[in-house]
């Protein structure tokens with residue numbers, strides 16, 4: 001796969017799945033704009049990429065704020081002159097029982113997971129002059145229900161809908177739009193505070209008998225962002241070790 005001269009933006013790339021995706025692109029020789037709400041975290045990831053001999057830039061950006069997203073795109077164009085790939089990875093998933101979700105909880109989660117994905121995609125697509133690839137990080141929670149995640153399931157179901165509708169509109173510009181829907185992946189956000197026993201317990205329910213790693217997701221993202229996936233658009237690729245097959 002050739003990512004020579006390409007530029008990828010990865011949101012929420014301080015840690016977890018976003019960090020894995022940013023490093024995977026760098027290993028393919030792709031220049032990476034590492035962005036996160038946490039500036040120091042983004043800088044740390046960018047430094048790791050530069051150690052691989054690949055150019056990277058760290059930009060602080062809250063994906064739910066239009067001015068910050070517009071600035072992210074401007075800074076990317078100023079530094080690298082182009083945007084080829086956008087990975088909408090930034091997301092939050094606070095567990096709250098349905099009856100206790102406040103209006104504020106709902107608005108915050110939808111702002112980050114759904115509006116953030118919309119703002120970044122619209123702003124990046126404008127700059128994809130020679131075609132491009134947009135990959136969303138959805139979730140198996142877009143396809144099956146999870147207790148205490150009603151707002152999250154709604155947001156990721158929304159992301160899948162956006163993938164299909166955007167893929168239709170952006171086909172004329174040769175921009176592929178797809179999603180990867182991860183199962184349970186070991187990240188600071190999900191398993192950071194989990195005891196080893198709880199992780200083992202979770203693995204028992206997964207046909208592949210283990211939780212996923214950020215690399216499992218990054219490999220799928222790199223494929224969807226490559227020329228090998230040129231004729232694939234509007235799809236949601238489940239990467240979950242078989243969890244939702246039962």
Ligand SMILES: NC(=O)c1ccc[n+]([C@@H]2O[C@H](COP(=O)([O-])OP(=O)(O)OC[C@H]3O[C@@H](n4cnc5c(N)ncnc54)[C@H](O)[C@@H]3O)[C@@H](O)[C@H]2O)c1
Nearest residue numbers: 012014016017037062063090091139182184185187189190
């Ligand atoms: N870990 C899993 O099992 C799993 C499963 C399915 C889907 N996902 C999805 O994968 C993505 C990454 O999850 P993770 O487990 O790596 O999470 P994580 O909490 O470990 O990391 C998320 C990153 O996003 C950043 N972020 C949060 N709000 C942001 C905002 N408003 N703007 C910019 N950056 C922001 C955080 O600072 C953090 O670096 C999310 O979209 C999540 O919904 C994760």
